[in-house]
Amino acid sequence: MLLAAGATVLKLHPIPPQHLPYKRLDLDRPIGIATGFQLSALRYDPLLCRGVLDISALQARPIDSRRTGEFCGFLNAVELQRSTIAYSAPVRVTCPMAAALYLWEREVVSPSAERHFGSPVVRIDHLGTYSCRRIGNGPTSLPSQHATANAIDVAGFRLADGRRITLTGGWDGKPAEQAFLRDLRDGACGLFKGVLSPDYNAAHHDHFHLDMGPFGVCR
């Protein structure tokens, strides 16, 4: 009888797909307990990722795959055409990065800006996505996730009322700016694989590094 009651409840109130890890990611739904897992599944499945982008409201143009250096190139990459927030420069990233960015903008950046400033973010300032180099530019270190456009460095945010919040000025700045930027970092950790903020090291004092590489780090 309990089982039957449970089945009836589930029928009336089905569990939303963002809470079910075996469901395909729906980018236009809110973040759920399985969203991070569903995003992760896109990293090794280009067809799945393309399908997820295609059925979403995010507009992205595929970039032809090509090698650009010893360990560099574009594979399964797109250029954002229209997302929920504009960017200071073109955004050419891997498909999983585009998916995570779209969710971060809409579900983390926008509500955090409303909460802390009462004004929406109209532009995200970034320092770059693709760059053919190794981590920390060391000669023998591992290739950076930037070498395959699997990362973005975000430096600041422009609000509709004209204010500009930067990592350089805001991380240790006014209380609202500190809280806003920490909310963005913490929210990014559930979506991206690698998230580095000024807390990580001095090299990241002026930007968030966000990537979909193999190493889970949130700091």
Ligand SMILES: [Zn+2]
């Ligand atoms: Zn970076």
